[in-house]
Amino acid sequence: MAAVIPATGMSAIAADARSLRIAFLAMVAVIAVAPMAIYPVFLMKVMCFALFACAFNLLIGFGGLLSFGHAMFFGMGGYVAAYSAKEWGATPELAVLLATACTALLAWVAGMLAIRRQGIYFAMITLALAQMVYFFCLQAPFTGGEDGIQGVPRGKLLGLVDLADNRVMYVFVAAVFLGGFLLIWRIVHSPFGQVLKAIRENEPRAISLGYDTDRYKLVAFILSGTLSGLAGGTKSLVFQLASLTDVHWSMSGEVVLMTLVGGLGTLFGPVVGAAVIVTMQNYLAQLGAWVTVVQGAIFVVCVLAFRRGIVGELGALLKKLR
Amino acid sequence: MDTIFGVPTQALFGQLLIGLINGSFYALLSLGLAVIFGLLNIINFTHGAQYMLGAFGAYLLLTKLGLNYWWSLLIVPIVVGFTGVVIERLLLSRLYNLDHLYGLLLTFGLALIIQGLFRNEYGSSGQPYPIPAQLTGGQKLPFMFLPNYRAWVIGASLVVCLGTWYLIERTKLGGYLRAATENPALVQAFGVNVPRMITLTYGFGVALAALAGVMAAPIYQVSPQMGADLIIVVFAVVVIGGMGSILGAIVTGFGLGLIEGLTKVFYPEASNTVIFIIMAIVLLIRPAGLFGREK
Numbered sequence: 001m002a003a004v005i006p007a008t009g010m011s012a013i014a015a016d017a018r019s020l021r022i023a024f025l026a027m028v029a030v031i032a033v034a035p036m037a038i039y040p041v042f043l044m045k046v047m048c049f050a051l052f053a054c055a056f057n058l059l060i061g062f063g064g065l066l067s068f069g070h071a072m073f074f075g076m077g078g079y080v081a082a083y084s085a086k087e088w089g090a091t092p093e094l095a096v097l098l099a100t101a102c103t104a105l106l107a108w109v110a111g112m113l114a115i116r117r118q119g120i121y122f123a124m125i126t127l128a129l130a131q132m133v134y135f136f137c138l139q140a141p142f143t144g145g146e147d148g149i150q151g152v153p154r155g156k157l158l159g160l161v162d163l164a165d166n167r168v169m170y171v172f173v174a175a176v177f178l179g180g181f182l183l184i185w186r187i188v189h190s191p192f193g194q195v196l197k198a199i200r201e202n203e204p205r206a207i208s209l210g211y212d213t214d215r216y217k218l219v220a221f222i223l224s225g226t227l228s229g230l231a232g233g234t235k236s237l238v239f240q241l242a243s244l245t246d247v248h249w250s251m252s253g254e255v256v257l258m259t260l261v262g263g264l265g266t267l268f269g270p271v272v273g274a275a276v277i278v279t280m281q282n283y284l285a286q287l288g289a290w291v292t293v294v295q296g297a298i299f300v301v302c303v304l305a306f307r308r309g310i311v312g313e314l315g316a317l318l319k320k321l322r
Numbered sequence: 323m324d325t326i327f328g329v330p331t332q333a334l335f336g337q338l339l340i341g342l343i344n345g346s347f348y349a350l351l352s353l354g355l356a357v358i359f360g361l362l363n364i365i366n367f368t369h370g371a372q373y374m375l376g377a378f379g380a381y382l383l384l385t386k387l388g389l390n391y392w393w394s395l396l397i398v399p400i401v402v403g404f405t406g407v408v409i410e411r412l413l414l415s416r417l418y419n420l421d422h423l424y425g426l427l428l429t430f431g432l433a434l435i436i437q438g439l440f441r442n443e444y445g446s447s448g449q450p451y452p453i454p455a456q457l458t459g460g461q462k463l464p465f466m467f468l469p470n471y472r473a474w475v476i477g478a479s480l481v482v483c484l485g486t487w488y489l490i491e492r493t494k495l496g497g498y499l500r501a502a503t504e505n506p507a508l509v510q511a512f513g514v515n516v517p518r519m520i521t522l523t524y525g526f527g528v529a530l531a532a533l534a535g536v537m538a539a540p541i542y543q544v545s546p547q548m549g550a551d552l553i554i555v556v557f558a559v560v561v562i563g564g565m566g567s568i569l570g571a572i573v574t575g576f577g578l579g580l581i582e583g584l585t586k587v588f589y590p591e592a593s594n595t596v597i598f599i600i601m602a603i604v605l606l607i608r609p610a611g612l613f614g615r616e617k
Contacts, residue, residue: 116609120365128558132598292438299431
């Protein structure tokens with residue numbers, strides 16, 4: 001299949017490692033300063049979704065695989081973390097690690113099935129598998145059905161530091177987010193990431209060069225799903241709640257939207273996209289179903305006229321100026 | 323009381339009937355998806371929303387204009403099909419030289435818009451739609467009670483499905499269509515107006531979805547979300563059947579509806595997931611789908 005990403009967006013990234021580093025430092029600075037001006041819980045929400053979108057982007061932006069079922073990892077991660085923290089009294093780092101491990105397993109099983117088909121079929125299969133997980137979560141005894149798992153204790157990090165304070169929790173979430181982000185950065189620029197991009201551009205040629213493309217795709221799928229689970233687990237601790245909303249297909253759609261708005265295949269795009277979409281939802285929350293309409297309209301506009309997304313367009317602009 | 327495998331026959335045949343009804347809608351919707359995919363290479367995510375538009379069309383014609391079910395059956399597919407034509411001309415036609423995934427994203431966005439607008443107007447709860455007077459009541463068969471309207475839905479969708487199959491596989495127009503699916507450039511060179519054919523095909527697929535929506539209105543509640551979850555099941559049906567053949571889409575649709583009905587009798591907990599489980603098994607054994615071809 002052909003590349004999903006306009007080639008210019010990619011080369012702008014590969015071209016200049018220095019501007020990436022500057023952008024990263026700027027992002028760290030924003031994370032450090034922002035809680036003085038903005039409500040920290042909102043910022044934590046943005047960071048959780050940003051990590052989720054970055055993980056999703058690893059698969060579509062660098063592997064060319066559009067998953068329409070990433071909510072299953074995000075939601076499942078949330079349930080596992082919430083359950084282990086509430087029912088077993090697991091410490092937060094254990095709860096999040098357990099969530100990550102469980103979603104890795106789920107991603108392995110789902111990935112084995114989904115990579116058997118490509119392109120549009122891949123999207124439909126992941127969507128169907130996610131719907132199956134949704135029904136499982138609706139019926140399984142440990143998820144609390146329609147109520148979800150409420151009143152999850154944030155607990156004490158390593159049994160020492162109490163996370164109930166929003167400022168402490170903020171540092172924890174920021175560490176998780178930056179850790180996940182750096183890992184994705186490393187993966188994208190590793191030899192593995194290069195092969196992944198080669199598969200995205202031209203799979204038959206990658207096969208003829210001797211790469212076992214199915215294995216690369218599976219590993220990418222597992223990495224992406226696992227990091228989504230990490231994001232979901234962290235989010236459930238922030239809000240002390242795991243619910244069906246996070247496993248529903250509309251969540252899968254939202255993460256696609258965030259990545260698309262920010263810029264497919266750019267490192268920082270999903271972060272910007274997540275910030276934009278979460279902010280928008282915050283301001284439009286009282287409008288009810290209009291949020292869906294606005295999101296749909298953004299989808300249409302992005303696909304028709306704005307395929308590179310915010311960061312992709314900025315990168316192209318910078319390149320023109322040079 | 324008669325029983326089969328410890329299940330009362332009444333319950334068994336009742337669930338089989340519901341399975342057949344669901345199967346009729348799976349077949350009609352997956353047929354439309356397959357026809358659209360064949361020529362446009364786009365998975366029409368708006369299909370569920372267009373099915374919902376069909377049901378709402380019937381509801382609005384009845385409540386606002388007083389036009390009965392039979393008029394709806396004629397008017398609604400044409401009107402909704404025409405909106406499909408407009409969507410194809412204005413939006414989809416700009417995406418043909420891009421990756422097919424953009425078509426998926428665009429139609430997903432359209433589905434969100436349509437469903438959101440209707441939810442604003444009518445809320446999430448369903449609106450009732452009466453069964454047409456000619457089809458109320460039912461037949462008392464030796465083993466069960468068969469409501470007339472349900473028999474009509476199964477019969478009508480079978481006729482529509484087989485008619486579509488005949489149109490595509492046995493007529494000259496269908497021949498052009500199949501040729502354009504294989505090699506649009508060559509067919510265009512022979513003087514067939516392929517872009518117009520693409521437009522009309524999309525309109526036809528959408529009209530099928532709307533027709534299914536009108537037929538569904540008296541059975542299910544008419545609600546803005548009625549197509550949203552259904553379309554995901556239909557995607558799974560399409561993956562199971564493979565999109566290579568029209569007949570395959572019809573057989574898989576009805577077959578999976580029946581299997582779902584049987585699951586409701588013997589293991590109700592899995593009735594929501596059984597189709598997805600079958601999809602997983604089919605992917606392991608025959609990745610191209612039961613009737614599909616590897617490309």
